[in-house]
Amino acid sequence: MTKKPPSYSFSRLDLFGRCPFAFQKIYVEKIPRAASDALITGSTVHEVVASYLEHLIQHSLVTDWAWAEKQGFIDVPADVPEIWSRFYNNFILPPGMEAPEVEKKLAFTRAWEPTEFFAPDAYFRLVVDLTYRQGGLAVITDWKSNRVVPATVEKDLQLRIYGWGVQQALYPDAQEILLRLHFLRYSAEREILLLPEDLSTVPQELEAKIAVIEAEKHFDPKPGSFCGWCGVTAHCPVMAQALVPVEVLAPATREQAEKAATLLLTLQNLEKELAARLKEWVRDQGAIQVGDLIYGPSIATSYDLDPRAVVQFLLEAGLERETVWPLLNLTKTGLERGLKKLRRQDLLGQVLANATAKTTERIDFRKAKEEL
Ligand code: SF4
Structure with missing residues (x-):
C-alpha cells in the first residue's frame, strides 16, 4: 500500500x-x-x-x-x-x-x-x-x-x-x-x-x-506555556522525567490516586525549596528562559490605601454610598485580625451571622481527622 x-x-x-x-x-x-x-x-x-x-x-x-x-x-x-x-x-x-x-x-x-x-x-x-x-x-x-x-x-x-x-x-x-x-x-x-x-x-x-x-529529524519536545494545552502530555518524555509513571499522571484507581497524592505532597514541598534556591540564583545572576517563559524578578506595585480617605473621596466624587462599600472588599480574615488587635473577637460571630455566607469548594491537603 x-x-x-x-x-x-x-x-x-x-x-x-x-x-x-x-x-x-x-x-x-x-x-x-x-x-x-x-x-x-x-x-x-x-x-x-x-x-x-x-x-x-x-x-x-x-x-x-x-x-x-x-x-x-x-x-x-x-x-x-x-x-x-x-x-x-x-x-x-x-x-x-x-x-x-x-x-x-x-x-x-x-x-x-x-x-x-x-x-x-x-x-x-x-x-x-x-x-x-x-x-x-x-x-x-x-x-x-x-x-x-x-x-x-x-x-x-x-x-x-x-x-x-x-x-x-x-x-x-x-x-x-x-x-x-x-x-x-x-x-x-x-x-x-x-x-x-x-x-x-x-x-x-x-x-x-x-x-x-x-x-526535521528529531521532533524534540519544547516545554513552555503550551504544555498545558498540547493534549499529549501523558506521552511526553520531558513530563515523564519531571514526574513519573503515566498512571500517576492520570490515576484510574484509588491506589493510583493515593500514589498521585503522595507525589503531589512531595512536589509541593520540593517546590518551596526549589523556588527559594532558584529565587536566590536569579536575584544574583539574572532571569532565565525556559521555552517561551521567563523566570525572574518582575516589579509589582501594591498600594496601602486608607479606607476612610478612599470612601470620602469617592463620595465627594458623586458615587452612591451603597456602590462604594462593596469596593472596599472586606474579608473575614482581615476583619478577624482587626478585631483581634482591638481585643474584640467577641463581635466577629455577630458580624458573620448578619452576613450572607457563600461556600466554594477547594481541593487541597488538610489535617486528617476521623473522616477517612
Ligand atoms: S508537554 Fe511535552 S509534548 Fe506537550 S507541549 Fe510540552 S514539551 Fe511538548
Whole structure:
C-alpha cells in the first residue's frame, strides 16, 4: 500500500512551531489528543454558531432567538451556554451578503491550485467560518473563543492564509478582503483589510515552513506555556522525567490516586525549596528562559490605601454610598485580625451571622481527622 503524502494546515504548522514532539505525536503517529476545556469550548461554540448561520441563511432571517434558545448543551464547560447566549443576543446576519458560505472547506494542491477538500492531492487545507461577497469586497469572519481581545489586529500568517485561500478558491476577482474577527465571549469585533500585496507571498511562506518540518529529524519536545494545552502530555518524555509513571499522571484507581497524592505532597514541598534556591540564583545572576517563559524578578506595585480617605473621596466624587462599600472588599480574615488587635473577637460571630455566607469548594491537603 502506498503511503499517504503529508498534508498541512495552519494549525499543523503552528503546532510544529510550538512543540515539534507534540506535532509528531498528534499528526504523524495520530495519537488522540486529550480534550481540554478550551478545546471543547472552542469546537462546541463553532458548531452551534455554524448551525445557527445555516438556519438563518436557509430561511432568509437575520435573527431567530426562538431557535437559538432551544439549543441545549450536554457535558460541556460552564462557559459554553454563556458564550452562546451572548452571541445570539447580539448577532444580526449582515445585510447584503452575496453567496454566503459557512464552514467552507478549502484545499490546495502542491502547486497551490484549488482542489477538493478530501481529494488525494489535497496538500494544504483550511476551513473558513463565514465568507461572502459584498460587491468587489470579499468578507471573511472568523469566530474566536479567546479570553483576550487585542487592541489591534496584526496581518499575521493565519489571517493572510484565510484571505489568500478565499481569493484563490472562491473570489479571484475580489479587489479587497475584509477580515473580521468576532470575539464570541464579548461580542466584540476587530477588522482588518487585506490587500493583494499582503497575500502574494503566502504560498512561499507556507512552503518555507513546510520545508523546515519535512527536514526535521528529531521532533524534540519544547516545554513552555503550551504544555498545558498540547493534549499529549501523558506521552511526553520531558513530563515523564519531571514526574513519573503515566498512571500517576492520570490515576484510574484509588491506589493510583493515593500514589498521585503522595507525589503531589512531595512536589509541593520540593517546590518551596526549589523556588527559594532558584529565587536566590536569579536575584544574583539574572532571569532565565525556559521555552517561551521567563523566570525572574518582575516589579509589582501594591498600594496601602486608607479606607476612610478612599470612601470620602469617592463620595465627594458623586458615587452612591451603597456602590462604594462593596469596593472596599472586606474579608473575614482581615476583619478577624482587626478585631483581634482591638481585643474584640467577641463581635466577629455577630458580624458573620448578619452576613450572607457563600461556600466554594477547594481541593487541597488538610489535617486528617476521623473522616477517612
Ligand atoms: S508537554 Fe510540552 S514539551 Fe511535552 S509534548 Fe506537550 S507541549 Fe511538548
